[in-house]
Amino acid sequence: MNEAPSIRLDNVTLAYRRHPAVHHLSGTFRPGSFTAIVGPNGAGKSTLLKGITGEIRVEDGRIELAGIDRRDVAYLPQASELDRSFPITVADLVATGLWRRVGAFRRIGREGRAEAEAAIAAVGLSGFEGRAIGTLSGGQMQRALFARMLVQDARLLLLDEPFTAIDAKTTADLLALVHRWHGEGRTLVAVLHDFDLVRAHIPETLLIAREPVAWGPTAEALSPDNLVRARAMHEAFMDDALACGRAA
Numbered sequence: 250m251n252e253a254p255s256i257r258l259d260n261v262t263l264a265y266r267r268h269p270a271v272h273h274l275s276g277t278f279r280p281g282s283f284t285a286i287v288g289p290n291g292a293g294k295s296t297l298l299k300g301i302t303g304e305i306r307v308e309d310g311r312i313e314l315a316g317i318d319r320r321d322v323a324y325l326p327q328a329s330e331l332d333r334s335f336p337i338t339v340a341d342l343v344a345t346g347l348w349r350r351v352g353a354f355r356r357i358g359r360e361g362r363a364e365a366e367a368a369i370a371a372v373g374l375s376g377f378e379g380r381a382i383g384t385l386s387g388g389q390m391q392r393a394l395f396a397r398m399l400v401q402d403a404r405l406l407l408l409d410e411p412f413t414a415i416d417a418k419t420t421a422d423l424l425a426l427v428h429r430w431h432g433e434g435r436t437l438v439a440v441l442h443d444f445d446l447v448r449a450h451i452p453e454t455l456l457i458a459r460e461p462v463a464w465g466p467t468a469e470a471l472s473p474d475n476l477v478r479a480r481a482m483h484e485a486f487m488d489d490a491l492a493c494g495r496a497a
Contacts (some may be wrong), residue, residue, distance in 0.1 A: 253280040253436045254317035254405050256301060260310035263293065263300045271295040272460045280316070283427075285451040285467065287444065289483040293460045294440040295327065298407045301438070314405070320349050323403035325394055327410050335384045340378040344367055345401035361400075368399035373422060388419035392481050395423055398405045406430060408439040412446065424450060444471060458482040463488075 256278040263271040271293035278284055286294045299305040301312055302324050309481040314322070323346075343365040369378055372392040382390060391411065398406060411427075412420045428450070431437055441447050447454060447467060454470035456462040458479040 252316055252417065253434050254321075254450045255280045255436065256405070256438070257313040258310070259313070261297075261300065261307060261312055262309040263296050263305055263463060264308045265296075265305075269459065271300065271457065274310075274457070274461050274463070276455070276464050278438055281434045281436055283431045283451055284439070284453040284455055285447045286389040286438060286455045286457065287442070287447060287471070288457040288462070288479055292479070292483055294457065295409050297457070298324070298438065303369050306470055317405055321403050322405045322407060323375045325398060325406075325408040325411055327413065327440050328387060331390075332384075333390070335382070337382055338382050339369060339374060339382060339385070339396075340365055342382055342393055343396045343400060346397035349401060349403075355437060364400050365396070368396040369393070369430065371399060372396045372426070372461060384420065388415040391419060391423065395426055399426075404435050406435055406437045408437070410440055410442065413431060413442065419475075420446075464466045 254461070257278050258274050261271060261274045262330055264268060286297060288294055296305060300307060301314075302322060340362070344361060346368075347361045347364070358398070366378065369375060372395050374389065374392050374396065377389065377393075378387070382393065385393065395411075408427075411423065415423075424446075427437065427439075439451070448471060451467055453465065454467040455464045456470050456475055456479055460482060462473070462479045462482065463475045469475075
């Protein structure tokens, strides 16, 4: 694998319809780092991931992906954003992870299918290849999405609430896969809510409340003082505020 990428944020502001969701965020996700993004509900965590992927336009400042282009980024969305009624099988879903290499409109060959089947087996879903995704439990669906990330073989992995509403066994299995990716030198960024899980498994943490509160080693970022400060900042924020530098 090539050298892991970094993400540099330079005074970044992200907004929805000019209403700020992330304000004045600067810092760097270092190459090969594994960082949790945490904070109160509505603090801008998922918005930041979408800003990195390019799904949301940067209102001010700049996001730079060093040593990588956006085609080499794997993104795991929140489960609530997925249309589970779409008529696609587990095997077909996982095979979409190959599109970056083969193209969205080219046939997935035998080698690609074998790669998808190996990824399905790696996440514990052997035998589910032909199942429609709408029939899967929450944990099974998350395993399938992790299998898709496996075949993407990306160097930058962005995960939005990857362990929410799944059972303990699935969480443990997928955490093991995440640690494997980190051990391979990939750069990982994950939005998480479980502070105990973050303290136990994630080396670095970015704590935000629309504005940055702390960014560094997890034990320091999640200090009691920082958590109190994040809560106070979030409660004081005006939802109808305009993005910096924008007129009414």
